[in-house]
Amino acid sequence: MPSLASLAGQPRKTLSERQAACLHWSAAGKTSWETARILGVSESTVNFHLRNACNKLGVRGRRAAVVAALRLGLLDSVTV
Known part of the structure; x- marks a missing residue:
């Protein structure tokens, strides 16, 4: 795995607001179904x-x- 120092010369990756939200809830231990209910979207949208x-x-x-x-x-630390 590359170190953060070796990534310095690469263009910065960004996540969409929804991608970050889905990752946030995943980091908090939520399933796709639970995340879908929290965000008010379908489970397939979360998986997308x-x-x-x-x-x-x-x-x-x-x-x-x-x-x-x-x-x-790209994601703030998550506390549950």
């Missing part, structure tokens, strides 16, 4: 945003996306 976040961050899986987003400073 999580997949797009994974693609942007170059990872597979929501847990890896949460870790990558936290390391890159």
Whole structure:
């Protein structure tokens, strides 16, 4: 995994507001169904945003996306 110092020369990745919200609730331990109820969208919409976040961050899986987003400073730390 590249260090943050080696990522300094790369363009900064950004997440959409919905992608960040879905990752936030995933980091808090919420399922896609629970996140959908919280955000007022469908479960498939939550999964869509999580997949797009994974693609942007170059990872597979929501847990890896949460870790990558936290390391890159794209997601505030989550307290439950």
